[in-house]
Amino acid sequence: xxxxxxxxxxxxxxxxxxxxxxAKSASEPKEKQxxxxxxxxxxxxDCQKQIYLRELQVVWNACHVxxxxxxxxxxYEIYLGSxxxxxxxxxYKCKELFQIVLDSPAFPEFRTTDLVDHIGKxxxxxxxxxxxxxxxxxxxxxxxAELAAVEFLIPHADRVxxxxxxxxxxTDYKKIAEDYGLFQSLVExxxxxxxxxxxxxxxxx
Numbered sequence: 733x734x735x736x737x738x739x740x741x742x743x744x745x746x747x748x749x750x751x752x753x754x755a756k757s758a759s760e761p762k763e764k765q766x767x768x769x770x771x772x773x774x775x776x777x778d779c780q781k782q783i784y785l786r787e788l789q790v791v792w793n794a795c796h797v798x799x800x801x802x803x804x805x806x807x808y809e810i811y812l813g814s815x816x817x818x819x820x821x822x823x824y825k826c827k828e829l830f831q832i833v834l835d836s837p838a839f840p841e842f843r844t845t846d847l848v849d850h851i852g853k854x855x856x857x858x859x860x861x862x863x864x865x866x867x868x869x870x871x872x873x874x875x876x877a878e879l880a881a882v883e884f885l886i887p888h889a890d891r892v893x894x895x896x897x898x899x900x901x902x903t904d905y906k907k908i909a910e911d912y913g914l915f916q917s918l919v920e921x922x923x924x925x926x927x928x929x930x931x932x933x934x935x936x937x
Contacts, residue, residue, distance in 0.1 A: 735930075739839075739876055744934035746833050747880035753778065754884070765913030766885055768825045775829045782807040783832065785825075792816045792824075799824035801831045803843070808832050819915045823881065830880040834873060842873030879931065882922050886912050888935040891923050 750771075755761045758770040776783050784807060792798050792813025798820075801810045810828045812821065834842065886908075894908060903923065909916040921927060 735872060735875065739872060740879075740934050742836070742839065743834065743876040743880050744883075746836075747830065747883050747935070750774065750778065750830070750833050750880075751884055751887075764911050766822070766826070768822050768829070771826055771829055771884070775832055779808075779832055779835075781832075783829075784809045786811045788813050790814065792820060799828050801828040803835065817915075819909070819913055822885065822913055823915065823918060826884060827877050827881040830877040830884070831873065833880065834876055839873070842876075879935075882918075883931070883935045885914060886919065886922060888928075888931050891928065892936070895923060895928070 753774050754766070754771060757774055758767060760767070772783060772785075786809050788795060788811050790813055792815055795813040798813040798816075799811060801808055803809075810825065812824055812828075816824065836842075895903070898904065905916050905920050905923070908923075909919045912919070
């Protein structure tokens with residue numbers, strides 16, 4: 733999915749702002765494995781709204797959509813598939829927390845009241861560097877939350893160093909995933925040439 737520069741700039745600005753807050757306030761900010769618990773209270777304090785976690789009555793790997801967030805009046809509710817391993821939970825919970833961070837009056841088009849339509853678009857959606865499928869602004873908002881979550885969980889600067897420290901074709905993605913508390917397919921995606929090129933102008937500063 734191709735993303736407009738205004739969206740990417742907004743994502744980078746808000747993402748860096750929260751990452752800076754985490755660096756100043758988290759219990760162990762320098763640990764590679766970021767704390768989704770600390771991020772939760774940091775985002776809660778930042779948005780000045782309650783955030784409630786809800787568990788879907790479906791095992792996570794049987795869900796078409798494994799996580800989503802709903803704004804209800806003065807609070808947010810994050811829904812997560814049940815029985816998530818820690819590496820899966822870390823990713824999906826952080827992604828939804830960044831959805832809250834990016835919930836701004838400046839971009840009301842990211843919001844939707846049609847959850848069924850949004851879920852359908854997310855199932856069809858391609859990766860950020862893929863061709864534009866024209867599937868709407870709510871899917872763009874979801875994608876931006878993923879980009880911000882990636883930068884929080886495995887920063888661009890770290891990925892640049894990791895790529896340089898491994899010889900071509902011999903990157904130990906499994907070890908990297910274990911070090912950062914993530915799952916291997918996510919790490920592989922974030923270290924592709926296409927993804928790195930997408931992120932560099934905004935998070936490579």
